[in-house]
Amino acid sequence: MEKETDLLLEVHERLLRQYDIDRWHWRAETPPLDVCLGAILVQHTAWSNVEKAIANLRAANSLSLETLSALSEEELALLVRPAGTPLTKARRIQVFVNLVLGYGGFAKLFALPDDELRQVLLATPGIGPETADVILLYAARKPAIVNDAYTIRLLRRLGTGPDGDRYDTWRAWLDARLPDDLAFRWANHAAIVVHCKERCRVRPLCMECPLTDICTLGSQAV
């Protein structure tokens, strides 16, 4: 376990040395609503398409809880259409937005104890474990673990990780091994995403990959 922590910390350091995570899409000043919309819209979807959807919302002056709640399902679906599964995502956004409004805004919702907040999010239709953890970390700014396909793929290539790929198994495994620190966890997940988007999917770039020498799968496909 300590050895695994050492590996995770080494990866963390190397990635932060290599990438400027400030160029990642969520920054310290990103409003909670933007983060939450992105978290829902990116489900099984390429981020480039999410940007188009959010640009549509911005152009329609609809980046507020009140506006999003007031839009008809069809109108909202039209705006988020580039992100795919438009009707599904329009519904999920409205359910979530109404949840926040019901609490009287993000500040009050996020004032709940961490565990309770996570339960509330998970009980919301359309918000599964990964979306909930993204909201916890990047919108509510709690030191949550975010697991995702990138993390699993990367750490498997490094020959580590728990048995099985179930979300909660990975989450517990990472939680026990990463510092319980907001800044660390914020940067760690961001760096993994930036890294995987930039390199992991393109094999020729493996030569310049900052993790090549500890990658146990060599040149095998991602």
Add this chain to the structure above:
DNA sequence: ACCCAGGGTCATA
């Protein structure tokens, strides 16, 4: 013409 993307939900065995 495929295949997949930072998921989530529901039905089936």
Add this chain to the structure above:
DNA sequence: TATGACCATGGG
């Protein structure tokens, strides 16, 4: 518990 179907658009 564990797969599979479905949602549906845009880019490689």
